[in-house]
Amino acid sequence: MVIKNIEISNYRTLNGLKIDFHPEVNFIVGLNNIGKSNLLKLLNTLSNKRNFLDEDFYEEDKPIEVKLSLILDEDELGIFEDLFDPENENQINIVAIQEGPNENITYKHLETDTLISNTIIRKLNFIYYDSLRKPSNELNFNNKTGIGRFLSYLIDLYIDGKTEQSKNIIEKSYIQDLLEFINSKLMKIDTFKSNKINAEVGDEVREILSRLILLKNNENFPLEKLGYGIQFSNLIPLAILDKILNIRKSDKSFENSILENESGKKILPITLGLDEPEIHLHPHLQRKLIKYIFKIITNEQSDFNSLLFEIFNIDFVKGQLFIVTHSPNILLDNYKHIIRIYKDSSGKTLVTSGVNIELDKDLEKHLNKHMQHIKEAFFSRTVILVEGDSELLAIKVFAERLGIDLDEYEIGVVSAGSADSIPPLVELFNSFGINTVSVIDGDKKGESKFHSIPNLYITEGQDFEEDIYMYFSFPDYIRYLEEQNRNDPKKYLFFMGHAKKLGIKINPRERPVYKELERIGKEQNLNELKDLLKSEVLASLRSNKSIMQGRLLAEAVTEIPQTYKQALEKAVELSIYE
Structure with a gap:
């Protein structure tokens, strides 16, 4: 059972939004306070709670109404009896309504108004995880709440499988001297003595073991003393197991939740909502964790499946993943997984789902192949697209020189790799409500594919x-070469022969050479010399293109080229709105 789409009325900041979901993974991105976490809270309330809270109502005097469409597998048909979408028997459309803060949520079939029990909605088995949890309180065997519930259950499994004799792991005689020592001190405390309270060895072996066993790493450090990243990364898979354990407490509920496919495999559907799981995690650990969770919900993690079978007698879980994130490292390489919530220039909240963006198949394959290079752009208001790496850092240097803080305006810069890749990237980003400013080389000026590109600038x-x-003065260009090639004078004195032919007298022993050129430039025009050297200089620059050369040139050039200045100013203009 997966959620196909949801339409929201009068719920927090999501009022009036309709969101379509990917059946496997959904990364919810957008600016802070736009409502991303509210989506997870909404799904959690629908699946796990009886009612919305007072603060959930966008307008207190109006009901919260949520329409959601669920897609059922063949094994799930019949869960809602004869209720289904008239055009698709594998789909059911449900309306959840709560009239006011003091009421409960009522679920109805959209087409027939037939009441639906909330116990059926709970079959979504929604697991909500947020980064506000304190892992040290849960990652121990002595806690009966949260993740500790599952760890404690492992001890129960072990004890229940042993004989009475093997359960007697501690003999009182071994610690009798300790007990006598402790009690001799406690009996000097009147409240202990008068109430006849003594230290004894507990009879409950489960309690003893839960206090005895600790989680440590291979260097013998307790888990609670390790970094938060390690602690949090262990919470998420355990949260899945704890949810299954919770369902397992009711034999009937567990039995009704389990599906069996044609091969006789037992499957438990789950829906997993993670709120900023990247917090405290190194970028590599972020990627590793999400790939691991993705494998779990798509039945590709054999060790986890083996654990499920040993403990719960189910073969695998099958699920849908919802992740609120501010990290490009979390995103997988498929733009269809992305849901972006944003505001337009008028302040209206909008949403775009990747599943609704249809591109040419070859183009789609190309974009997904290069997703790792463009992920950060999905977190920007505006993206500046350039052809290659030379311009990538140059743009950022130009912004610094103009006093433009790209981060403040939430402007991203993307190297498209080629001019031909710019139109599809513009289409992709614009579809997600991200403004684009593109810069292409002048040699592409007449090509029709660029005519419809918005905010296009040409060198x-x-x-x-x-x-x-x-935009270099000739002395400044020689200064650039001289500073980069101090030990190789030939590279910055290459112009001497041409200067001599033009009657420009330069002392080659004078250092720095550019200072000599600045002095001469006050008396003679050096533009003729610069123009004479143009072909040679451009051939050299073009043969040594690199991201670092682009940065160094941008730092050294006398004036910022007009095209790039205009592109940056346009990007700022597009990014200024609330």
């Missing part, structure tokens, strides 16, 4: 390198 010269050279 004045043939490419980035020509624009850079155009």
